Amino acid sequence: MRIVIVGAGLLGLTLGYELASRGVEVEVLDARESGLGASAVNAGWIVPAEAAPVPAPGLIVKSLKWMVHKDSPLYIKPSLDPAHVRFMLRMWRHCNLTDFRAGYTAHLALAESTNDILDAYSADGVSFETHSAGLLMAFADAHNLEHHLPNLDVPASFGLDPQVLRGDDVREIEPVLRRGLGGGIFFPHERHLDPVAMMVSLRRRITEMGGTITENIAIDQVERSGEHIAAVHSGPHRFTADKFVLAAGAWTGQVTKLFGSPLPIRPGKGYSIDLQPPPVTLRGAINLSDAKVAVTPYDGRLRLSGTMEFANLDEVVNEARVAAIVQAPTRYFDGYVAPSTLPKATAGMRPMTPDGMPVIGELTGTTNAFVSSGHGMLGLTLAPGTSRALAGYLLGGPLPERLLPFTPARFTRRNRNAPAKSISGASK
Numbered sequence: 001m002r003i004v005i006v007g008a009g010l011l012g013l014t015l016g017y018e019l020a021s022r023g024v025e026v027e028v029l030d031a032r033e034s035g036l037g038a039s040a041v042n043a044g045w046i047v048p049a050e051a052a053p054v055p056a057p058g059l060i061v062k063s064l065k066w067m068v069h070k071d072s073p074l075y076i077k078p079s080l081d082p083a084h085v086r087f088m089l090r091m092w093r094h095c096n097l098t099d100f101r102a103g104y105t106a107h108l109a110l111a112e113s114t115n116d117i118l119d120a121y122s123a124d125g126v127s128f129e130t131h132s133a134g135l136l137m138a139f140a141d142a143h144n145l146e147h148h149l150p151n152l153d154v155p156a157s158f159g160l161d162p163q164v165l166r167g168d169d170v171r172e173i174e175p176v177l178r179r180g181l182g183g184g185i186f187f188p189h190e191r192h193l194d195p196v197a198m199m200v201s202l203r204r205r206i207t208e209m210g211g212t213i214t215e216n217i218a219i220d221q222v223e224r225s226g227e228h229i230a231a232v233h234s235g236p237h238r239f240t241a242d243k244f245v246l247a248a249g250a251w252t253g254q255v256t257k258l259f260g261s262p263l264p265i266r267p268g269k270g271y272s273i274d275l276q277p278p279p280v281t282l283r284g285a286i287n288l289s290d291a292k293v294a295v296t297p298y299d300g301r302l303r304l305s306g307t308m309e310f311a312n313l314d315e316v317v318n319e320a321r322v323a324a325i326v327q328a329p330t331r332y333f334d335g336y337v338a339p340s341t342l343p344k345a346t347a348g349m350r351p352m353t354p355d356g357m358p359v360i361g362e363l364t365g366t367t368n369a370f371v372s373s374g375h376g377m378l379g380l381t382l383a384p385g386t387s388r389a390l391a392g393y394l395l396g397g398p399l400p401e402r403l404l405p406f407t408p409a410r411f412t413r414r415n416r417n418a419p420a421k422s423i424s425g426a427s428k
């Protein structure tokens, strides 16, 4: 069996690894060097406890308030582009408690095996910096802490042991936090790792096991015969396979158009900044929850990550938002001084869906194309579980129950009979 994966981010590489380790002839293609997408920019958190979907009760009011501030952590670009408008309206329809809790539970089930799989990677020689110090959500404002409490039963039911700390009690977990904050929630079993090191190591293991990583290949055409995909093309290059998996991150919406079943996957841009040496020493990762900034301590550096911009498919850096990210810790940490000049920031585009959940499984309208994308803010947390479950299915196993909520058919059912745009047997 030969399988071609389009996209060499965390989703493509973890799947490539799973398939190569089962003896499949696998080739992972990327439009540029592998691992440069959102997967390199993230905060490095493995956080099932924070796996709630983005569409949440209260998001509409909050996003309308934030839209008018140029340095806010959430930005929705005013646009009349019908795809953007449709996406945002669909997302707002999912901002209710029932969908929120169902999505949270589905994510937690998919993430349940993450730590075991990461340990298995390590045992197989996939090496990366990793820390198991838990995750602290810190709240400057006690009201924001209270707002989180009613849904803590969801992570608790998965054994994640949330500990609620009111006021200065939060300093027992992280003494660097200022006195007078609202409090925090500590999740002791969460961990963080270096995603770039993990991808470098996954790439090495894939090739050691006989797989191929082919870079600077942007898929721009699909060759099909009815519902069967015969090959994908990049300019003059042609790649045949028995099965194709689309894991092109925020670009997956565009790529699925080539396959005749467009999925509503759009970018949610965020930024990361590495401060070296670290301006404060932390015991573990901290979510500055009111400011929506992730703080990740690594050996010799501190990574700050944040913002969610629903706008264009580009990696342009917005300096006002970067400045807000580097200022945010001032409110929370004793001894933190923001850099006097704006440090270099990198933009990454999270692959977002209107219901805040990934899209994993068979692409409607084809017999041998699959998708693994739309993991939004949780691509690192969910990649190991996604790829292990999907690999088994691609090799003929039954569809695992935990993948059922993520079926692509929930978005494409009405497109089932829509013909792909095609030029003499190929679609473009």
Ligand SMILES: Cc1cc2nc3c(=O)[nH]c(=O)nc-3n(C[C@H](O)[C@H](O)[C@H](O)COP(=O)(O)OP(=O)(O)OC[C@H]3O[C@@H](n4cnc5c(N)ncnc54)[C@H](O)[C@@H]3O)c2cc1C
Binding pocket: 006, 007, 008, 009, 010, 011, 012, 029, 030, 031, 032, 033, 034, 035, 036, 037, 038, 039, 040, 041, 042, 043, 044, 045, 046, 047, 217, 218, 219, 220, 247, 248, 249, 250, 251, 252, 255, 269, 270, 271, 272, 294, 305, 306, 347, 348, 349, 350, 351, 372, 373, 374, 375, 376, 377, 378, 379, 380, 381, 382
């Ligand atoms: C600021 C920030 C912080 C985050 N923090 C966390 C966190 O702490 N924990 C967590 O779990 N998640 C986090 N995430 C989310 C996570 O990073 C993403 O969900 C994940 O990286 C998505 O991986 P991917 O492989 O789907 O996409 P990507 O990493 O973007 O990879 C997609 C790849 O597809 C390639 N591609 C695109 N088009 C084509 C084409 N036509 N042909 C061939 N290749 C193509 C691209 O070049 C790219 O390499 C964060 C994201 C951001 C931006």
